[in-house]
Amino acid sequence: MANANNIIYLDNNATTPIDPKVLDTMLPFLKENFANPSSTHFFGTQINEAVKSARIRVKDLIGADEKEIIFTSGSTETINIALKGVAENYSEKGKHIISVSTEHKAVLDTCKFLENRGYEVTYLSVQQNGLIDLNELKKSLRSDTILVCVMFVNNETGVIQPIKEIASLTHEVGALFMSDTTQAVGKIEIDVNDFGIDILCLSGHKMYAPKGIGALYVRKGIKLPAYTHGGGHENGLRSGTLNVPGIVALGKACEIAEQEMKQDAERISSLRNELENELLKIPDTFVNGSKESRIHNVSNICFKGFDANVLIGRMKNVAVSNGSACTAAIVESSHVLTAMGLTDDDAFASIRFSLGKFNTKEEIKSVIEIISELIKTSFRYA
Numbered sequence: 001m002a003n004a005n006n007i008i009y010l011d012n013n014a015t016t017p018i019d020p021k022v023l024d025t026m027l028p029f030l031k032e033n034f035a036n037p038s039s040t041h042f043f044g045t046q047i048n049e050a051v052k053s054a055r056i057r058v059k060d061l062i063g064a065d066e067k068e069i070i071f072t073s074g075s076t077e078t079i080n081i082a083l084k085g086v087a088e089n090y091s092e093k094g095k096h097i098i099s100v101s102t103e104h105k106a107v108l109d110t111c112k113f114l115e116n117r118g119y120e121v122t123y124l125s126v127q128q129n130g131l132i133d134l135n136e137l138k139k140s141l142r143s144d145t146i147l148v149c150v151m152f153v154n155n156e157t158g159v160i161q162p163i164k165e166i167a168s169l170t171h172e173v174g175a176l177f178m179s180d181t182t183q184a185v186g187k188i189e190i191d192v193n194d195f196g197i198d199i200l201c202l203s204g205h206k207m208y209a210p211k212g213i214g215a216l217y218v219r220k221g222i223k224l225p226a227y228t229h230g231g232g233h234e235n236g237l238r239s240g241t242l243n244v245p246g247i248v249a250l251g252k253a254c255e256i257a258e259q260e261m262k263q264d265a266e267r268i269s270s271l272r273n274e275l276e277n278e279l280l281k282i283p284d285t286f287v288n289g290s291k292e293s294r295i296h297n298v299s300n301i302c303f304k305g306f307d308a309n310v311l312i313g314r315m316k317n318v319a320v321s322n323g324s325a326c327t328a329a330i331v332e333s334s335h336v337l338t339a340m341g342l343t344d345d346d347a348f349a350s351i352r353f354s355l356g357k358f359n360t361k362e363e364i365k366s367v368i369e370i371i372s373e374l375i376k377t378s379f380r381y382a
């Protein structure tokens with residue numbers, strides 16, 4: 001899809017463009033359909049119906065029940081609600097949580113917060129391919145473990161963890177299993193019952209809906225405390241007037257994903273493979289993370305000896321991402337890549353290409369040409 005600046009956008013894991021069909025569905029709710037869904041007048045009940053339909057579309061996509069879906073502002077908030085909520089409500093059983101060193105900062109920083117509040121968190125390591133070792137998980141599970149939190153798809157490498165096996169080991173000790181499925185929902189089929197997921201998060205702006213809307217799935221019977229107090233919205237968990245335009249947009253995005261996910265995956269996967277195969281012809285390049293257990297839209301490639309930031313800066317009309325996370329003043333190498341055993345230099349030399357459903361074959365051809373030329377004319381540090 002052409003954008004205003006004619007940029008070839010390969011940063012869909014950071015955020016996706018809004019699907020025009022999603023925008024069309026959402027716009028009336030920013031204009032004439034503005035009533036509060038909690039209002040009891042006819043206008044309000046009409047809007048409430050739209051929220052109900054959206055909730056059905058979200059629950060249908062992940063095989064859940066309507067009552068198990070809580071609308072939030074996105075995955076960071078959902079992860080905070082879930083991790084802090086489980087910690088608070090299950091602390092009588094224990095104060096031990098298990099997660100993974102390659103999780104998103106939304107999980108890691110919330111875990112750090114809980115550690116400061118007296119909880120013990122075990123961070124599982126990953127192998128060179130980015131996958132956890134199930135034996136390490138087995139050894140880490142305890143009778144006082146209350147929650148295991150492992151992401152489905154890694155946002156930097158696309159690596160897919162063995163979720164079914166993790167969920168089943170977790171349940172053997174009576175703990176809850178939560179998965180950050182932000183980069184998975186809408187791209188691959190997920191049925192919460194099939195995978196044994198008790199809690200998950202999804203985010204609109206990773207699946208062609210706008211920013212500022214997401215959802216929490218929490219299995220019936222799991223009690224979480226109120227995150228915000230007020231009018232008792234969203235089963236009393238998250239009070240506050242609902243973001244109706246966002247909710248309606250998310251519902252539409254889920255409906256589209258359910259219908260189109262399979263054929264999108266095939267097309268995107270063949271574009272990703274073409275890009276990856278061609279870029280790997282450049283000397284001293286390699287893929288970060290398992291190629292066998294990986295989502296179809298991501299390729300994280302190390303261009304050994306180069307500075308990815310410099311390369312990205314020189315790519316005038318290509319939007320990609322480097323593996324490093326920039327905090328306010330410090331530029332750090334990616335915690336995901338270094339946890340997989342990469343040196344800081346190799347982590348700084350890595351670029352994440354994340355494709356989306358609007359990318360074309362022509363765009364991929366151009367990117368291959370642009371990067372191949374760029375490498376020839378760029379300075380190699382080592």
Ligand SMILES: Cc1ncc(COP(=O)(O)O)c(C=O)c1O
Nearest residue numbers: 074075076104106155180182203
């Ligand atoms: C795996 C993962 N988890 C959580 C988040 C946070 O999502 P949000 O932007 O909806 O807060 C992201 C976003 O980058 C992500 O990729």
